[in-house]
Amino acid sequence: MYPIIRGASLLAVAGGTILLVAARTTDRSVELRPAIDSGTAKHIILFIGDGMGDSEITIARNYAVGAAGRLAMDALPFTGEYTTYSIAEDDPSKPVYVADSAATGTAWATGSKTSNGRISTSAKTDRDLPTILELAQQRGYATGDVTTAELTDATPAVLAAHVASRSCQGPDDMAQCPQDRKTVGGPGSIAEQMIDRGVDVLLGGGSSRFEQSVSGEQTVAHQASTNGYQLVKTAQALRGVSSSRVLGLFAAGTMTTEWIGQEALPYPSNVKNPQVCETDHRRSQEPSLSEMTAKAIDLLERATRDGAFFLQVEGASIDKQSHAANPCAQIGETIAFDRAVRVGLEYAAAHRDTLLVVAADHGHSGQIVSTPADADHPSGLLSTLLTADRTPMTVSYATAAYHRSQDHTGTQVRIAAQGPQAAAVLGVIDQTDLFRVMARALGASTPPPSSAR
């Protein structure tokens, strides 16, 4: 089902080709030295696996390609971990150790920490924080924002909108952001701002937000049309798009997951009957994340004369299905995300001036545990899966009670990169540092981090 590469890494470094390197037995310095590139990037592709901590990556790898297999995202040459904490709304000098996707997205989008729930606005003072997408636009880069969530969900929103609350997704959803309403001179909802910002390629779910009315009969979607956006609603229609300004809305809310399976349950769950995931759950009219990624790259490259672009691609339901304690759906989304990364790696192999980053926004609940026994088993929800190794693997979710939403965790998470500025992700950095890495790749001078945090 998925290519297995045992005992080797797919190392897509500078050089225009993807190299199969037997990392186990070779001295890697020969490839790494020239891969350290301190220049600027004509293309930036940022892949965000929402809720994809190191544990979630390992769960997906074990299931899909086996413990000794390797995912596409495992191949990036420069790797580190970054801290993901947010800050308190009432006292921004204090950290909050478990962050949400709004605060974490704001961190790399703006280079500043904020409080949970905020979209590229500052904690307490509610100032708009300039984003990396806006910076890219100023420097003549075409821009794209692709997700399997609603386009107005936190992770895609942070690039192109500034509101006090992630809940303010459409014109009818402004209860938490009275000051941001257009009627009082504000920038409007997230949906409106994404269109007003002129992001070239917008692909994801969330059509219901764009069908809300701005004023009278005019919906956000209408306004997008007026602003020159081609609107598409199906994978088939997306394939035919050639306009460089496209709004693709493929589901009313979150897009369908690729895989499904049984949810995790309290012990004994299915410990004695490991499940195999169903892998054909996505509706055919919805494009896959890799298909959206390939199309976005294709359109963005043709959007400006020099082909320069910034693109963010989010695998959103790794997080959403972790919240739901559904390991098959979670793994399927991780693998779908990894396929999108592979599309990016193939593009980068042919375009050396590409900074490609793969990171998560925060860790999540899932843990790989020993086979539970009557006398001794984890206290949370469990599901056992039969992996590509034809071996049972048990995943535990225990950050919330049964049928409550499982919670994010505060662990540092993996960041990996290749291309110009990529070596800056080595070691332990903070999520806000990613903004500065990308800004340097855009050739922009960046202010030092704020003294607050």
Add this chain to the structure above:
Amino acid sequence: MYPIIRGASLLAVAGGTILLVAARTTDRSVELRPAIDSGTAKHIILFIGDGMGDSEITIARNYAVGAAGRLAMDALPFTGEYTTYSIAEDDPSKPVYVADSAATGTAWATGSKTSNGRISTSAKTDRDLPTILELAQQRGYATGDVTTAELTDATPAVLAAHVASRSCQGPDDMAQCPQDRKTVGGPGSIAEQMIDRGVDVLLGGGSSRFEQSVSGEQTVAHQASTNGYQLVKTAQALRGVSSSRVLGLFAAGTMTTEWIGQEALPYPSNVKNPQVCETDHRRSQEPSLSEMTAKAIDLLERATRDGAFFLQVEGASIDKQSHAANPCAQIGETIAFDRAVRVGLEYAAAHRDTLLVVAADHGHSGQIVSTPADADHPSGLLSTLLTADRTPMTVSYATAAYHRSQDHTGTQVRIAAQGPQAAAVLGVIDQTDLFRVMARALGASTPPPSSAR
């Protein structure tokens, strides 16, 4: 209490000095390119944080230096993650997704996967697997093995002993290893083998194992004396040692933890009354891990004419206190381990030909979770701590029931390195690859990984 470095990394790369680098604002390629060193190492120091996954590192950092602070181990320039699975005893072609310290230690000690519980012997076939310490000895390196556990515990044992079961620690403990008894021509218990192997510097706990009789009245400790070892039992005595062959046994079993505090409890635990850890729990007659590390380096450097040595330093009770769901003791051991890493970094800064590696053997249970509320809280054991940020942090343990041993997890874990061959840890590698990295640093040719796994 512990130096706080905000917004900067302690980057100890080539160049003989420890550099404070504002990683957030600088292009790091200038420092990294010369740090890629494909040569051999005169000194290898391997630091193993037992059970120190990325979550455990983050827990300790948040508590001890704050979320924006940095630990010494955060400073290493080359970083990656490695997979830690073991294999099944009855079918070595199958992975076991949650490994123990015997199998994981055997992985880096020998370059081969084995089954849980085995000490540098092969799964199913029970063959002795040559170790990196033995290789170092053959190449004229002095060798050292330092731990806060019993010296005969799995992680120190894998370097210098070959037995079928980790339980076979002393001559009286051979029930699980009948074929390894000296009376039937075997190599004897772990304690006996460590002495027979002639490891130069052995420092840790576990004196009771060495007080067991080999034959008649003769104990393992007696035999060590006969073999030229100087025996010491206190920190004070250790300070006076100048012999290059020393056996330091500072506790009957595991050494005392540095810190103590309240164990994690089912909700509501101390969620509304965050605890502050007591940080002076270690008995004065026991040396700290950093003191043992400094002394080991000092003795090993003088043990051979050219000063070449291989040293492993284990922070053992990060794991043991995670099993016990005791966050204060766990964090204190992580910080004690980090102080030992700092001793290594200082040595490496003055000795560029040092390969210094910091890694874990496997992940563990602890997760940083949101502040639990009545309606919604994790299902396991909780403890809330008041951190260096003067902010509460809640840690959850949910891989076993209350007052049962919390379990390891199967997540990939961090590996970090500097010095010759260090760049080989970038990306995603396997734990067995660490053997080959160190073997290359010793200048030894290494066989490719076995085809089995």
